[in-house]
Amino acid sequence: MADYKDPENTIVMETSKGQVVIELKPDVAPNHVARIKELAREGFYDNIVFHRVIDGFMAQCGCPQGRGTGGSDKPDLAAEFNDEHHARGTCSMARAQNPNSANSQFFICFDEAGFLDKQYTVWGQVSEGMDNVDKIKRGEPVHDPDYIVSMKVAADL
Numbered sequence: 001m002a003d004y005k006d007p008e009n010t011i012v013m014e015t016s017k018g019q020v021v022i023e024l025k026p027d028v029a030p031n032h033v034a035r036i037k038e039l040a041r042e043g044f045y046d047n048i049v050f051h052r053v054i055d056g057f058m059a060q061c062g063c064p065q066g067r068g069t070g071g072s073d074k075p076d077l078a079a080e081f082n083d084e085h086h087a088r089g090t091c092s093m094a095r096a097q098n099p100n101s102a103n104s105q106f107f108i109c110f111d112e113a114g115f116l117d118k119q120y121t122v123w124g125q126v127s128e129g130m131d132n133v134d135k136i137k138r139g140e141p142v143h144d145p146d147y148i149v150s151m152k153v154a155a156d157l
Contacts, residue, residue: 002154009033010154011040011124015050016146018132020108021154022091022124028082032093032102032123037153039072039104045151053138053145057113060094061148062105067141068094071103077121084122086113089133091124108133 002021004010009024026033039045045061051068052060063070079099086092090109093102102121110133126133136146 004154007155007157008153010127011036011151012154012157013045013129013151014149015132015136016149017135018129020129020132021127023127024124025082025084025122028084029080029121029123031077032080032121035074035077035104036106036123038074040151040153041156043150044072044104045148047147047149049142049145049147050136051142051145052107052140053136053142054140055138056111058107058109059133059136060105060107062094064104066145068105071105074103076100077102080121080123081118082122083118086116086120086122088112089126089130090122091126092116092120092122095120110134 011022013020024033048061049066050059050061051066086109094105094107095102
């Protein structure tokens with residue numbers, strides 16, 4: 001096993017483009033981090049596609065239908081907007097217009113996206129494999145999309 005600083009708060013995501021390691025931020029978004037870990041441990045994210053990938057902005061995934069219209073069978077989360085900045089490698093929850101509608105969908109920022117600050121819940125930061133995130137096929141929707149092969153909590157590996 002790799003040497004992770006905090007394995008219980010680290011996600012290891014194998015994508016069709018390679019491995020991505022995400023350090024979770026339970027100090028700023030405890031409920032969102034708990035949801036990500038819960039869904040990862042259930043295998044929810046395994047084989048889910050990156051359905052919305054905008055060059056220079058972000059790669060979004062977490063919809064079981066692969067269209068951006070769905071979530072898990074768990075209740076939506078109350079917003080945990082925080083002071084974290086949406087920068088390259090930031091992991092944040094997607095949501096509908098209602099601020100308290102985040103469920104399972106999330107996105108990883110390719111670049112600076114400060115206009116999202118305090119409007120979306122940041123819950124993690126890519127610490128390794130951002131080069132693999134950069135390789136994810138672009139599109140809205142994506143034709144023949146890349147996907148998450150598996151997403152695990154490092155403590156469980």
